[in-house]
Amino acid sequence: MPTLQQLRYLVAIAETLHFRRAAEFCNVTQPTLSGQIRELELKLGVQLIERSRAKVLLTPLGKEVVARARIVLRDVKDIVDITKHGQSILGGTIRMGILHSLGPYFLPHVLPDLHKAHPDLKLYVREGMPQALIEGVDDGHLDMLIFPLPVTGADLLSERLFREPLWVVARHDHALASCEAVERAHLKGETVLALEQGHRLHEQVRDLCDQFGAQMSLDYDGTSLDTLRQMVGMGMGISFFPWLYVRAQVLQDKQLAAREMIQPAPSRMIGMVWRRHSARKEEFQALATLFRRILKVRLPEVAIID
Numbered sequence: 001m002p003t004l005q006q007l008r009y010l011v012a013i014a015e016t017l018h019f020r021r022a023a024e025f026c027n028v029t030q031p032t033l034s035g036q037i038r039e040l041e042l043k044l045g046v047q048l049i050e051r052s053r054a055k056v057l058l059t060p061l062g063k064e065v066v067a068r069a070r071i072v073l074r075d076v077k078d079i080v081d082i083t084k085h086g087q088s089i090l091g092g093t094i095r096m097g098i099l100h101s102l103g104p105y106f107l108p109h110v111l112p113d114l115h116k117a118h119p120d121l122k123l124y125v126r127e128g129m130p131q132a133l134i135e136g137v138d139d140g141h142l143d144m145l146i147f148p149l150p151v152t153g154a155d156l157l158s159e160r161l162f163r164e165p166l167w168v169v170a171r172h173d174h175a176l177a178s179c180e181a182v183e184r185a186h187l188k189g190e191t192v193l194a195l196e197q198g199h200r201l202h203e204q205v206r207d208l209c210d211q212f213g214a215q216m217s218l219d220y221d222g223t224s225l226d227t228l229r230q231m232v233g234m235g236m237g238i239s240f241f242p243w244l245y246v247r248a249q250v251l252q253d254k255q256l257a258a259r260e261m262i263q264p265a266p267s268r269m270i271g272m273v274w275r276r277h278s279a280r281k282e283e284f285q286a287l288a289t290l291f292r293r294i295l296k297v298r299l300p301e302v303a304i305i306d
Contacts, residue, residue: 001043002040002043002044004072004073004076005036006036006037006039006040007040007069007072007073008026008073009022009026009028009033009036009037009040010037010040010048010062010065010066010069011066011069011070011073012025012026012033013033013037013049013056013058014058014062014063014066017055017056017057018056019033019034019056037049044065046059046061047059047061047062048061048062048065049062070139070140071139073140074139074140074275075277077140078140078275078277078278078279079279089282089283089286090118090120090121090283090286090287090290091118091120091121092120092121092122093121093122093123093124094121094122094123094124094143094144094280094283094287095124095126095141095142095143095144096123096124096125096126096142096143096144096145096146097125097126097127097128097133097136097137097142097144097145097146097147098125098126098127098133098145098146098147099127099128099129099130099133099146099147099148099199099200100127100128100129100224100225101195101199101200101201101224101225101242101245102146102148102242102244102270103125103127103146104248105242105244105245105247105248105249106146106244106270107125109294109295109298109299110291110294110295110298111123113294113298114290114291114294117290118290126142129198129199130147130148130198130199130200131198133145133147134147134151134153134156134273137156137273137274137275138153138155138156138275140275143274143278143280143284144272144273144274144278144280144284144287145272145273145274146161146270146271146272147270147271147272147273148200148268148269148270148271149269149270149271149273150269151273155275155276155277156273156274156275156276157273157274157275157276157281158271158272158273158274159271159272159284159285159288160269160270160271160305161270161271161272161288161291161292161295161304161305162269162270162292162295162299162302162303162304162305163267163268163269163270163302163303163305164242164243164244164267164268164269164270164302165242165243165260165261165265165266165267165301165302166204166208166240166241166242166243166261166265166266166267166268167240167241167242167243167246167250167258167259167260167261168182168187168238168239168240168258168259168260168261169229169232169238169239169240169241169246169250169256169257169258169259170232170238170256170257170259171232171233171234171235171238171255171256171257172254172255172256172257173235174235174238174257176190176238176257176259177257177259179259180259181259181260181261181262182259182260182261182262183261183262184211184212184261184262187212187213187214187238188212188213188214189213189214189215190214190215190237190238191214191215191217191236191237191238192205192208192209192214192215192216192217192237192238192239192240193217193220193221193222193228193231193232193236193237193238193239194206194216194217194221194222194228194239194240195221195222195223195224195225195228196221196222196223197221200268201240201242201268202221204240204266204268205239205240208240208266217236217237220236220237225241225242225245225249226249228241229241229249229250229253229256232256233253233255233256240266241258242268243301243302244299244302246258247301267303269305271288271305272284272287272288272291292304292305292306
């Protein structure tokens with residue numbers, strides 16, 4: 001039977017596609033790692049890796065074995081977590097994923113109070129794109145996410161934290177800047193900029209354009225909220241921005257005007273996501289309660305979901 005160490009070595013090769021880097025990642029010598037992979041292939045009676053001087057590739061069967069190895073290693077880690085964290089709440093390290101469009105504008109409001117309440121808790125924070133973060137929590141590289149809801153997946157659980165409004169942002173001399181609040185009819189025919197495909201906000205802005213009769217720009221999109229803000233400032237169109245970003249970056253930008261929409265205003269639901277069978281689900285629920293408590297004090301503008 002394959003050993004856990006052999007499976008770890010195989011997954012490391014799959015992630016690096018390089019024997020030396022995989023060995024460094026696993027903190028072993030390259031001959032040790034290579035020997036264990038050869039032994040694994042002999043045990044299974046199949047070739048898992050194609051080796052050449054130029055590159056390393058997984059065979060089709062090797063890709064299937066790696067996918068199952070990741071699940072095995074994830075479940076073994078959960079077993080270790082049960083014993084390590086079973087007697088303590090909010091201690092040790094939690095590997096948390098969060099979107100680029102949320103992390104820098106959410107975390108500064110909650111991390112100081114969280115550290116004060118639980119000084120032994122260490123948060124490893126990984127920012128990324130939606131699909132990569134979902135895959136990270138699913139395969140065990142991440143423990144939980146702060147993420148827009150809903151999420152799909154039979155092996156994932158979620159808990160709502162707060163509803164964040166989306167504000168309309170336009171150049172300061174745009175007609176919308178004279179409005180105290182924006183009505184849906186005001187957006188008809190407007191050119192709307194959005195983040196590039198792959199972002200949750202891209203999908204949401206596209207849907208809002210369909211609802212309001214606006215035209216989503218197909219020629220220009222932003223790789224980040226900052227890039228999007230700069231394009232709006234140059235008069236290339238208007239856009240929808242999450243309130244936490246508006247609060248942090250837009251309100252002090254004299255080139256821009258940020259306006260609420262008349263109710264019912266668009267918003268995004270932000271929550272926590274973790275694996276259904278995670279050994280730390282009680283900790284994550286406790287963390288969600290603590291986040292809500294902090295947000296009620298620090299960010300009264302967002303609607304907390306109890």
